[in-house]
Amino acid sequence: MNQDKIGQFIKTLRKKNNLTQAVFGEKYGVTYQAVSKWENGKNIPDVALLKQMSQDFNVNIEDILEGKSSKKRKNKIVIVLLIIVLLIFITFIFWLFVHDDDFEFKTLSASCDHFTISGSMAYNTNKSSIYISNINYCGGDDDTVYENIECSLYENNNDTITKISSCDNADKQNINLEDFLQSVQFNINNYAGSGKYNSDDSLYLEIEAEDKEGKVTSYKVPLSLDDNSTSS
Numbered sequence: 001m002n003q004d005k006i007g008q009f010i011k012t013l014r015k016k017n018n019l020t021q022a023v024f025g026e027k028y029g030v031t032y033q034a035v036s037k038w039e040n041g042k043n044i045p046d047v048a049l050l051k052q053m054s055q056d057f058n059v060n061i062e063d064i065l066e067g068k069s070s071k072k073r074k075n076k077i078v079i080v081l082l083i084i085v086l087l088i089f090i091t092f093i094f095w096l097f098v099h100d101d102d103f104e105f106k107t108l109s110a111s112c113d114h115f116t117i118s119g120s121m122a123y124n125t126n127k128s129s130i131y132i133s134n135i136n137y138c139g140g141d142d143d144t145v146y147e148n149i150e151c152s153l154y155e156n157n158n159d160t161i162t163k164i165s166s167c168d169n170a171d172k173q174n175i176n177l178e179d180f181l182q183s184v185q186f187n188i189n190n191y192a193g194s195g196k197y198n199s200d201d202s203l204y205l206e207i208e209a210e211d212k213e214g215k216v217t218s219y220k221v222p223l224s225l226d227d228n229s230t231s232s
Contacts (some may be wrong), residue, residue, distance in 0.1 A: 004041035005067025011039040013057055013064075016213050028052065105223045107226035108132060108203070114139030117205070119186075130164070132186040135205070142177050144217075148210040153188075155203055164188060177209055 014024045014035070021039075028049050039041040045053070054061040101114065108119030108130075118130035152166035156169035167184045169175050205221040 002067055003044055006044050006064060007039045007041040009064055009067045010035075010053070011046075013059070014039075017057065021229065027056075027149050032181065037168075108223045108228070110221050111224040112219075112221045114219065115205075117221070119223070121225075126192065128188070128191045130186060130188045130191060130203075130206075135181040135184050137181055144209070144211055145174050146180070146209040146211050149207070151181070151184050151205060151207045153186050153203065153205055153211060155226070157202065164182065164191060177207075180209075182208075203205055219227075 013023070019027075021035040025032045025035040027180055028045070030049075034043070038045060044050075050061055050064055053059070054064060058170040062089075103122045103124050105120065105122050108117065108121060110117040114137060116134070116136045116138055117132060118134040119130070121128060121130045123129070130153070135151070146169070148169065150166055150168045153164045155162045165186050165188055167186070169180050172180070172183070203223040203225075205219075205223065207221065209217045
């Protein structure tokens with residue numbers, strides 16, 4: 001035990017609670033001279049008084065004996081962890097800018113007259129990020145109530161078909177096509193695709209809707225990539 005640290009802790013505790021040495025000493029049945037000796041590290045209170053202080057001022061007796069608050073230690077640990085997390089985040093952002101400066105950006109739209117689609121994508125030779133929303137059916141009135149509908153996003157690379165993602169109506173039974181498509185959204189990050197998106201048929205949506213009689217209606221919706229692409 002370091003008597004000087006214990007004394008400083010008691011002194012800080014006393015002043016924090018606006019107590020004079022005399023009042024503090026009276027509280028524990030000692031003179032102000034005894035309190036002065038505690039605070040100057042010449043003596044320390046016995047264990048019974050230390051326990052009483054810890055109860056009176058709501059501090060751990062270990063904090064008094066070590067001469068420092070465990071809350072401060074915890075706060076320092078939290079601060080250090082936050083700094084580490086921040087450094088990791090900054091490093092990641094720096095890496096992203098340095099290594100992904102070859103990303104290309106394009107807009108996506110439907111090249112089918114029966115659908116309108118809004119979307120965008122960023123890609124390079126290693127990965128792609130694809131976002132598609134606002135899928136609307138405009139091919140006429142289709143009031144059919146379907147039991148099962150699935151909308152899937154595919155990549156076609158030299159006749160190799162890969163399903164990237166899909167949405168279905170599992171949470172909404174008995175729904176028509178227009179209402180279903182309003183809830184469909186694709187948000188794909190870090191997709192390790194072919195990275196070859198130079199033709200309009202490389203990405204497409206496929207929609208399959210099954211009615212109550214088991215009849216399946218299918219739509220294939222090729223996606224057009226805006227030719228006005230730019231590199232980041």
